[in-house]
Amino acid sequence: MEESKERDRNPDIESQQFAGKRLYRPRVLAAYCIIANLPFGIFLYGLNVYRRGHFWMGRIILAVSAVAIIAMSVAVASGAKVYCIPSLLLNIVVGIGLMKAERGSYQKAILNGATPARWWPPLLFLAAISLAILIVSWFTSPDE
Numbered sequence: 001m002e003e004s005k006e007r008d009r010n011p012d013i014e015s016q017q018f019a020g021k022r023l024y025r026p027r028v029l030a031a032y033c034i035i036a037n038l039p040f041g042i043f044l045y046g047l048n049v050y051r052r053g054h055f056w057m058g059r060i061i062l063a064v065s066a067v068a069i070i071a072m073s074v075a076v077a078s079g080a081k082v083y084c085i086p087s088l089l090l091n092i093v094v095g096i097g098l099m100k101a102e103r104g105s106y107q108k109a110i111l112n113g114a115t116p117a118r119w120w121p122p123l124l125f126l127a128a129i130s131l132a133i134l135i136v137s138w139f140t141s142p143d144e
Contacts, residue, residue, distance in 0.1 A: 018109050021051045022117035026099040026106050031119075033095030034088075036126050039068035041091075044122060045098055052109055069129075077133045077140075 024044045033041030043065040050058025110116070 017053065018112045018114035021109070021114045023048045023051055023106055023109055023114045024117045024119070024122075026102040028117075028119045029102055030095035030099035032122065033098060034091045036123075037069075037072060038087075038091045038094055039065045039072060040122070040126065041095060041098065043069065045102065048102065048106070051114075052105065073129060073133055077136050079137070079141075 024047065029041050029045050029048070031041075032044055043062060046058050046061030046065055048058075049061055052058075
């Protein structure tokens with residue numbers, strides 16, 4: 001109650017809340033869900049949620065998606081087979097849904113001082129993980 005009164009007196013409080021915070025665009029989240037993998041796109045969404053001030057929800061999303069990323073990395077490094085078509089369909093559906101769900105919150109945060117995050121640093125991180133998996137699987141594969 002007191003916070004809303006303060007906000008009515010000083011409209012800059014809303015914009016100060018998001019000033020300097022970088023959020024990933026909804027299209028970027030969808031692209032990472034579809035092209036990279038679902039847990040990584042959800043991890044970036046968790047960063048957005050955390051940066052918008054929902055600390056516990058953001059931490060939970062980040063933790064669960066980090067565990068999923070690690071599990072998928074270990075599975076791929078150990079040679080597990082991934083079924084492409086059902087997985088891709090799920091990635092597309094969740095990616096588009098996430099994009100639509102995030103659009104309003106993202107626009108509101110941008111109007112209140114947040115800035116768009118660059119799309120390419122997570123791509124470099126994914127490339128590093130992929131290279132590490134390739135190296136590990138190359139050294140651990142039996143000689144044929």
